[in-house]
Amino acid sequence: MLRAMSLMAIFVFALIRPVTAADAVNPQADFKAFRDYFTKKFPNVPLNDFVNGPYSMDAGLRKQWLEIDQFPPYDFAIDRGKQMFAKPFKNGKTYGDCFPNKGIGIRQNYPYFDEKSGQVITLELALNQCREANGEAPYSYVKDEMASLTAYMAFTSRGKPFDIKIPNDPRALAAYEKGEEYFYTRRGQLNFSCASCHVQSAGEHIRTEMLAPALGILAAMPIYRSEWNGMGTISRRFVTCNSQVRGVPLPPQDELYRDVEYYLSYMSNGLPIAGPGTRP
Amino acid sequence: MRLRLLFSMTGLIWLVAATAATAASTNADFKAALNAAEAAENDAGALKNQWTTTEETLTAAKKAAAAGDFDTAVDDARQAEALAKASIAQAREQEIAWRAAVIH
Known part of the structure; x- marks a missing residue:
């Protein structure tokens, strides 16, 4: 009886242990997996070019962008x-x-x-x-x-690589994890997460727009967006993303928005600042 | 005689049911429906997961009530409550489900 119980305990432990390991917060491992995912998905895009979003993966859009950049609207x-x-x-x-x-x-x-x-x-x-x-x-x-x-x-920072640090402080790690959770959590009546568009569907079209990859997505901020007919900040981008999936946005600079900016910026470490930028 | 009584009773029941089904909603009905919808929406707010459609439907319900159209107001309030409850269910499900989407 005792033997059976021991075997059962080992079996249950073996089932639980991998989940626990996978759930542990490990920014360095996340960073590697994140980068590998995008470089494998888009093998023809040079790493530093990811900061140019849709222009890095569509020749026609890139041509238009280069023309626009002769007289940048920003x-x-x-x-x-x-x-x-x-x-x-x-x-x-x-x-x-x-x-x-x-x-x-x-x-x-x-x-x-x-x-x-x-x-x-x-x-x-x-x-x-x-x-x-x-x-x-x-x-x-x-x-x-x-x-x-x-x-x-x-x-004044153009070309300088993102250098986001996560100090050895459990609160910093918690903020990073909250940002990661926000990024992957589905919300709004359309049931989309940030990742639904910018990870799983990066490079694909949603109506006439090409979805930018999450890797390097904040490097060109703030942006002049033709859709906005003006400039917008990272706060504006997060607020409109939430609204577009029919979710009530958080107040700009809400703690969760700052955490997701922390997470995404850390994922872009080493990529050059390209802001301000333009987007369709 | 028994048969006539049975027909009369059946007719009476049908009449009561039909009257109840077509009875116009009242302001009290609307207030009850609105309270339930707003309570659910507040719960969704506590989870930071309200939907714009819930807010729009609540607004439409109040507008209909202000115009005296309580049938529409009650329908809209009930719809808003259903939307709010769906957003709560989404938030609860995502508390765990988000991890499955993380790149590993």
């Missing part, structure tokens, strides 16, 4: 952002005073996990924190001023 946002960035607040300080290296060439390090506050800090959040710390009202997270400021900061 240029106005860069110029405006540059002016805003240099203009002192009422107290005489500037955005540069809030950031390392005066805010130049640092986009690739965002988002980061702030061990002091225990949360993920995105560039958009850091910009508004900077404004509020200097007695200024925060900007809308989705477009206009925020898009201009992040466009300028991204421009």
Whole structure:
């Protein structure tokens, strides 16, 4: 009887153990699997070209993009952002005073996990924190001023590889995992997850649009989107993605949106910043 | 005599049933349906998984009620409740199911 019970226990343990191992949070293993998936799925796309989204996998779209880029529609946002960035607040300080290296060439390090506050800090959040710390009202997270400021900061980081760190802090690992969970969770009446489009269907068409691969998907942000007839931030992209699957979006810069940005940016480590960009 | 009584009773039952089936909904019916729908939608909100269609259907229900069309209002509120419950079921199912989609 005891022997039978022991055998049963070993059998149950053997069944459970692999699931536990698979469920353990392992960003390095996720990173490798993520990269392998996309490079195998699109063997003809050079690794660094993934940051160009649909233009990396459709010759016709790429040709149009190169034509558009002769006179980039995001240029106005860069110029405006540059002016805003240099203009002192009422107290005489500037955005540069809030950031390392005066805010130049640092986009690739965002988002980061702030061990002091225990949360993920995105560039958009850091910009508004900077404004509020200097007695200024925060900007809308989705477009206009925020898009201009992040466009300028991204421009000063062009070509620099994403360098997202996950510190040895269980809270950072938890934020990473929450971001991963959000990315793969189906939601909305259409029952889509972020991954439904940008992993399982990357490179395919949804109506007239080609779905961008998740690898490098945030590297060109913020973007001038023809569909929007203007600039939009990462916050805007997440909000519209949720709405498009008939899910009520979270507030911009909600903790979960920041966590999913953390997860996706970590997955793009080593890929060059290409923002600001254009998309159909 | 017994047969006549049976026919009369059957007719009476049919009349009561038909009246009940076609009875117009009241404001009280709408409020009860709305309360149930909003409670379910609040639960979906706690799971951060509300659907835009639920919100739109709730709005349509309130609009119909404001116009005095309680039949439509009750139908819409019940539809909204069903949508909210579906979004809750989706969230509960995805608490575990998301892991199956992760790239390994």
